[in-house]
Amino acid sequence: MMRHKVTVDGNTAAAHVAYAFSDVAAIYPITPSSNMGEMADEWAAAGKLNMWGQTVSVTELQSEAGAAGAVHGALVSGALTTTFTASQGLLLMIPNMYKIAGELLPTVFHVSARALATHALSIYGDHSDVMSTRHTGFAILASASVQETMDLSLVAHLATLKAKVPFLHFFDGFRTSHEVQKVSEISFAEMRALIDIRAVRDFRDRAQNPEFPRQRGTAQNPDIYFQGREASNKYYLAVPAIVDAAMQQVGELTGRHYQPFDYVGAPDARQVIVIMGSGAETVEETVNYLNARGEKLGVVKVRLYRPFSAQHCLQVVPKTVTHLAVLDRTKEPGSLGEPLYQDICTVYSELGITKTIVGGRFGLGLKEFTPSMVKAVFDNLRHENPKNHFTVGINDDVTFTSLTVAENIDTTPADMYRCKFFGLGADGTVGANKNSIKIIGDHTDLYAQGYFVYDSKKSGGITVSHLRFGKSPIKSPYLVDEADFIACHNPSFVGRYDLLAGIKPSGTFLLNSPWTLSEMDTKLPATMRRTIAAKGLKFYNLDAFKIAREVGQGSRINTIMQVAFSHLSAVMDSQAAIALIKEAIQKTYGEKGEAVVQQNFAAVERALSALEEIHYPESWRTAPDEAISAEREVPPFISNVLRPMTALHGDELPVSALSDDGVFPLGTSQYEKRGIAVEIPVWNADPCI
């Protein structure tokens, strides 16, 4: 069955489904969930109809506490209601979540899961926020990719109506919420056809209504509170089967089949990893890679985390399994182990079966989680006494929890085309890349993925875009490590960042610079020149700032660089791509008048003609290192911590480099001169009088 494909991020996928189902959305934006509420608001303002033929009533409250209270109130009045949040925002909703669950009110909270502020704040993804609500009585459903976010959003909305138990549906903040993928869209009409309309009617009938007044929110004394608290047991017992049935409905519709727990791997695996969220995709990709090389490994992907159905879990775990590594993307200091780990321990404790079960933490605050780390987890399971309560992805040189990642593996399918683009915040690089993905996604059979790394300085900081294109769905929710194509959109990055790290032999390097070949001999550091030559890179240069200036676009180089990428990359036919870029220009700028359109068309043509292949000399292969200029002495924190961070090597800092309590020294910006200006004023003495 051919289905409508769209190239969207996880937030859009969730908001699409949530909008379809909702009468009301009570919102308060918080990163990385903001877009969901904002999109719902925009759609409502534009008069978009939900599946019931009405626009959604979207209201922004004064905080997430207010949003949760409004959700509670709207539900009690019989309106199908949703909200979107993350992190501290979700924490503020906890009191109302207990009430909503206690009163058996169906709703879905869509959460782009995010770390909590502890020693420091982090706007990035992990499951600490979701795990802080696991006792509220909400069902919890986890999506691992943009496509799953679309599909399981639908499962959540279908299931909550039948089950009466409210759902928290989550996916990893930024990693999934902001990852752009080409996915199959489910239309409102298709969703509408799956709904059990009796469940909707039952919900509306339970609303507070002056015609049939009933009392809620009573105070109960010790005589009856406990009994009342147990009266909802049967609803929770029913949830796993209801979710399973909704997954079957969605599977029949889409051809994409899910279960409360899914297993991928060898049917006779001895070692498996149990995991939830986007990390499950990485493990799946790695398991497939390693099994293709003779291993017998597996992964249990947890989708329905609450209610936790031991039965559904055990159904999918092969009987042959002897060793389980349970990975949690959260940390609960002082606990015996993280929650998913303790759940799996409990499952086997109740069976009366002894397995070797170890637990580990990964990906906190969106720390990278790569196939090489997955392999380290499997390697650990092979030890006689595997390390328990480990971390993976960092170097813990203080309490020695971390696993050593001994081997770097590249699990990417051979036909995948991978690209990295270094841009400056607000220079249009990210937008241009999103546009490229959309063009390629919409006009080819290729799957496309885009993920965009910002530093915390936002406008004016560095952005690195990570793009993948391939013939099969892309299960690589981690940064591009080995790249076919790398572009540097700003010459000031040269010598500052390790731009060519991971570029494949014979790969393509595109530079925006005003330099001639001979200038490059001094402008490009020796290590860079050696890499270019040794790897035999195809090296192209373009003075995009000059073109932008000349066609009257100031410093907006996005179109120019996009054209160069489209021309150089092998992802789709260059001419067709350029034509589509022009089409997009017409669409975007048409209403601003023909002059602006022509200006952009000129940029396209100029980019194509100015793009120059650099025929670098063989001598670059042995370019001698520059003399290291002496630098004034800096405090140890600057040399040991801040400098590696600003050079994008913060991931390599060991635990001992960080303070125990999150305290940072002051006055560090004096050491952080970034020197990223493309044009700098120079004193011209001549006109002085």
Place this chain on the structure above:
Amino acid sequence: MMRHKVTVDGNTAAAHVAYAFSDVAAIYPITPSSNMGEMADEWAAAGKLNMWGQTVSVTELQSEAGAAGAVHGALVSGALTTTFTASQGLLLMIPNMYKIAGELLPTVFHVSARALATHALSIYGDHSDVMSTRHTGFAILASASVQETMDLSLVAHLATLKAKVPFLHFFDGFRTSHEVQKVSEISFAEMRALIDIRAVRDFRDRAQNPEFPRQRGTAQNPDIYFQGREASNKYYLAVPAIVDAAMQQVGELTGRHYQPFDYVGAPDARQVIVIMGSGAETVEETVNYLNARGEKLGVVKVRLYRPFSAQHCLQVVPKTVTHLAVLDRTKEPGSLGEPLYQDICTVYSELGITKTIVGGRFGLGLKEFTPSMVKAVFDNLRHENPKNHFTVGINDDVTFTSLTVAENIDTTPADMYRCKFFGLGADGTVGANKNSIKIIGDHTDLYAQGYFVYDSKKSGGITVSHLRFGKSPIKSPYLVDEADFIACHNPSFVGRYDLLAGIKPSGTFLLNSPWTLSEMDTKLPATMRRTIAAKGLKFYNLDAFKIAREVGQGSRINTIMQVAFSHLSAVMDSQAAIALIKEAIQKTYGEKGEAVVQQNFAAVERALSALEEIHYPESWRTAPDEAISAEREVPPFISNVLRPMTALHGDELPVSALSDDGVFPLGTSQYEKRGIAVEIPVWNADPCI
């Protein structure tokens, strides 16, 4: 060593220690924690000095969220700070708790643990609120009695300073927070002597200070957040030993010894219960009772719940144990099992040892938890396949989770004197009983316990005071079931409540009524007369309202009934007790002038002379039941649910009697005419013109 004894409730015990240690308290009162903050506020207003020789700066914020923020701010500025809260109040503190823990700021939050509002609100104790914070990084310490609340408050304050990890110290709301017990007090000077003053200095040195500026609360990106999150591991690893050492210090000072986990019972027990909070006292009493009758049982009392030290836990559990029942006073719908249960499963999973471990819920919303229920839990453990995920204390006739309590046992030591008093809210009964406990506690070697049951109507509702007096510390945190003495302070209760339930043969029944013996033949229901006669009760009557009126005290019968109790009960010498009551009157009313004092003295004398033993006839033994008057038909909810509740039989309602989602019908008050007025207007036609 003779120590100063005081008769106080749990809140007072905690506030006493917290006040000693604190520079600052940021408060927001919420039942049942309010008194702690209010006492601190009163003490500060009265100029009471903490152990540092200063009054505590007590500030009430706009909510618990604000209180937690103020605590965080005060701690960062180097002030030793505490707060007091419960239930939803604690939930509002969660975001700041993550921050306080992440920044390694020592503090103690004293929590009178309370149920959360779910299907209904409950102001009563269970551990749902505390369990909702177990992932914040706070250490969690549990006290099971008023004495432990005093002792472990001290442990918490000592340990947090050394550990830098913040502590949540809790005890059961109402059951411990409002239970009055005679306990041994620890003076400020004694506490001060135990402090590691270097730890205090270290804390103050870490404060934000313009002389040594440092940055906190930074935003961290994926490069370093995870490493920073692991940097505090070593502090958590150190906590159990620090708590153990503080417990040893307190043990040496007081002679009362604690460990992170304490075990009581047979050294070769096969069945044990693992439990936390006041329920541990009930289990201990029951284990001692059953072991004295040949059983080999034990109880593991969890004190340091977070960080959870498997090592300390396993140290105390006998190696002979094969079956464990883990009791949680919380409910997490959708979980595999409640948190303490899952922790114990994990402990044995990590050991690679298979034990039979079952988990159960008890005491939600302060449902009674009695020795008979404890026996049912042990009985369950003896089954081939013991029930798991059970409830105990209710009748779950819907999902059949509940254990049958097959046998009623009375585990109370033989020398214990037990009393129940039925009063009307605001009639002074509770206050008089507190006074009696204080007099007996302060002037005898006896231990004393008072617990006061209010219905939710507060003023104007029924109050039942449960008092125990005995030669050994009282480990009975449950209502008085078998009573030596029962008093009914309001004649309107006769026929309405089962006043004599549980009275022991030859026990004493004291009634406040205007009735003569012959009137009693009609005023006392037949069942009551039969019980009085069959059990050979000593039955006394007193027209307290008449005396109160006559001496000019309106309807304040508290002193009168207290005098009667003191005279009739065998707890202390009657004459001495009366003298002490008079002393208390002098003290309380002295400054209101001699007339008021004499009025009260008159009430005392009149009470003594008016107290009359009722020499009831033998015929009461066979009093025939009254004819049942036909009543207009009432809705099933009224007859099946409301009527049992108002007759104080709500505990017996099965789960099926309550709605699934907490919804109640309206218009129920029309069926709830309580008829408790002592004087009612009667129409006098004569003066009409």
